[in-house]
Amino acid sequence: MRYLTFALTKGRLAKQTLALLEQVGITCEEMKDTDSRKLIFVNEELKLKFFLAKGPDVPTYVEYGAADIGVVGKDTIDEENRKLYEVLDLGFGKCCMCVCGPAEAAELLKHQQRIRVATKYPRIAKEYFYNKKCQTVEIIKLNGSIELAPIVGLSDVIVDIVETGSTLRENGLQVLEEVCPLSARVVVNRVSMQMESERITEILNKLKTVL
Ligand SMILES: Nc1ncnc2c1ncn2[C@@H]1O[C@H](COP(=O)(O)OP(=O)(O)OP(=O)(O)O)[C@@H](O)[C@H]1O
Numbered sequence: 001m002r003y004l005t006f007a008l009t010k011g012r013l014a015k016q017t018l019a020l021l022e023q024v025g026i027t028c029e030e031m032k033d034t035d036s037r038k039l040i041f042v043n044e045e046l047k048l049k050f051f052l053a054k055g056p057d058v059p060t061y062v063e064y065g066a067a068d069i070g071v072v073g074k075d076t077i078d079e080e081n082r083k084l085y086e087v088l089d090l091g092f093g094k095c096c097m098c099v100c101g102p103a104e105a106a107e108l109l110k111h112q113q114r115i116r117v118a119t120k121y122p123r124i125a126k127e128y129f130y131n132k133k134c135q136t137v138e139i140i141k142l143n144g145s146i147e148l149a150p151i152v153g154l155s156d157v158i159v160d161i162v163e164t165g166s167t168l169r170e171n172g173l174q175v176l177e178e179v180c181p182l183s184a185r186v187v188v189n190r191v192s193m194q195m196e197s198e199r200i201t202e203i204l205n206k207l208k209t210v211l
């Protein structure tokens with residue numbers, strides 16, 4: 001039997017992903033050693049391999065078949081736009097993609113023809129404003145601390161993830177429009193879905209019973 005490989009997202013989603021897999025008997029003791037520099041982990045009994053990667057790299061590994069299955073945020077799936085199947089909503093990592101800014105920017109969104117939008121998610125932002133059809137946007141790609149942009153005058157608004165809203169509140173910003181709800185999803189390589197359909201379906205069915 002060949003190994004099935006999982007690409008899991010490092011960081012915020014990792015703990016809940018591992019806990020969920022554990023609930024359905026998919027365990028990997030080695031992976032819990034957070035001090036280790038080891039990158040790939042094996043469960044010989046189940047013939048499974050696991051690795052942790054940066055979120056935006058997970059869809060890449062899955063599209064190319066280097067991983068059969070991935071767990072990644074919906075934001076990253078939409079932004080990366082890779083060829084893969086999105087098969088299951090895991091219901092954690094819940095947050096919302098929003099257009100945010102200072103209260104005054106609400107007027108700009110209604111009336112101003114051209115606005116500047118800072119974001120880590122240029123594709124999602126472009127598509128959102130394109131579908132609204134009423135505005136020309138200049139998208140400015142940033143890599144973090146997006147809330148800074150309207151404060152220092154780099155942009156009028158931002159498109160970013162809001163979870164508790166505390167980052168916005170602490171910086172005098174607010175949600176102006178909601179783009180879409182987000183959560184962690186399971187993605188599957190297109191060929192693996194055909195070739196390993198039985199094993200993958202069994203894993204997905206087990207996961208569904210604990211969601
Ligand atoms: N408050 C939040 N902020 C950001 N992402 C969140 C939040 N809550 C849930 N998520 C989800 O967790 C995923 C991974 O978040 P994480 O913070 O680990 O990555 P990141 O912020 O993109 O990475 P990095 O900190 O390395 O830049 C996101 O893609 C998103 O789907």
Ligand SMILES: O=P(O)(O)OC[C@H]1O[C@H](OP(=O)(O)OP(=O)(O)O)[C@H](O)[C@@H]1O
Nearest residue numbers: 144145146160161162163164165166167
């Ligand atoms: O609504 P909240 O609960 O405040 O969470 C949202 C914040 O968390 C994320 O940033 P992250 O911590 O990933 O840091 P980053 O800005 O460097 O990406 C996101 O980009 C927001 O800034």
